[in-house]
Amino acid sequence: MALLDLLGRRWALRVIWELRERPATFREVRERCGGVSPAVLNDRLRELREAGVLEHDDPEGYRCTAHGLALVQALAPLDAWAKAWAKRAARESRSTSDAG
Amino acid sequence: MALLDLLGRRWALRVIWELRERPATFREVRERCGGVSPAVLNDRLRELREAGVLEHDDPEGYRCTAHGLALVQALAPLDAWAKAWAKRAARESRSTSDAG
DNA sequence: TGGCATGCTACGGATTCTGTAGCAGCTCTT
């Protein structure tokens, strides 16, 4: 899985995820990701562009390519799992302070 | 996506992936992951156990829980995308040295 | 008692991420 070299890095999946619906400028992506360092963000954006997942369009900013959108769709089951996992985690943490 | 705090770290997805079919001992996981540092591996294994994704069984070693197996299934489309992406990447790199 | 496996810890050095400051280019307004 060479994929993990690309997506295993910090913010990589997050950046794609934040661009899944609509494009965003560099600074906007930064805000959506909670103020990542622009150096790291620039690295990720470049890597993801080189991987053909993102592209840069002058007026609109960064956006997913067709490949990127396919990746987002492949991420959907993961998102569904994450939601179920979050519920479980919430139950767990509740059970540490509440015996019910 | 608090999921990314868990899976966005290095080796997290890889460890799960390597345990998707059969359990493995600490040292065996280490080998399957290309010799990760045991310190990092120990961190990941603990985090993933606390997240309920993995569990430790004395005779067999580490293995995926039911939650973990659900995650592996959620990872399947991602794997499929990765395979298609790898083909594209191979074509790309070929086209840099070969004009055909 | 010695050999071999287990899970795991320690530590120095390299890599990566964070957080803030700032540059150069373009557009709009006055």
Place this chain on the structure above:
DNA sequence: AAGAGCTGCTACAGAATCCGTAGCATGCCA
């Protein structure tokens, strides 16, 4: 022309993380 505000992006120091290797404590078997 000058100023404000946006754009993408770079620089740098300090913190966090990862890597690579060495080694410990335990349990099993002869």
